[in-house]
Amino acid sequence: MCYFDQTRWACGYWKWGNFRQQCNKEYRTGETCGLKLVYNTTPVGAVCKICDQITKKNRRVTKMYDDIYRWQREGNRRATIEKTERDIMEINYQISELQNTHHERMVSI
Known part of the structure; x- marks a missing residue:
């Protein structure tokens, strides 16, 4: 002790x-x-480094969704849209891993 x-x-x-x-x-x-x-x-008073990373990744995903929406209106960008959707899935997985790490630390004292 x-x-x-x-x-x-x-x-x-x-x-x-x-x-x-x-x-x-x-x-x-x-x-x-x-x-x-x-x-x-x-x-x-500030948030931790993990929360900061989660915020940055969420902003990136939001921008990717906006890009996909714009590309769908423009047309003829199927490969770019598919690649961006795969990237979004990967980033969402990273976000969930960061959230799990954060939650485990918060409840482990």
Whole structure:
């Protein structure tokens, strides 16, 4: 039960910080017992890097949908539309992976 700093973003994501205090169960200098307790939480007003990546990917998908809509009106761009639809599926998969990672960290404390 050694104590560490913690950083918590506005979206709920968190990470461990620096080692702060050794518990009385560990007698060796510089070693930790393996159990982490929060010594101090530093709130950050912005969203985390994962949320920022999700936002960027969502904007990219929105632009791709707008491009597809424009290309359908123009006509004669079937291959470009199909490639963009495949790209959208891939980006949506990446977004879901990022959301799962974010959710696991939020509920794991």
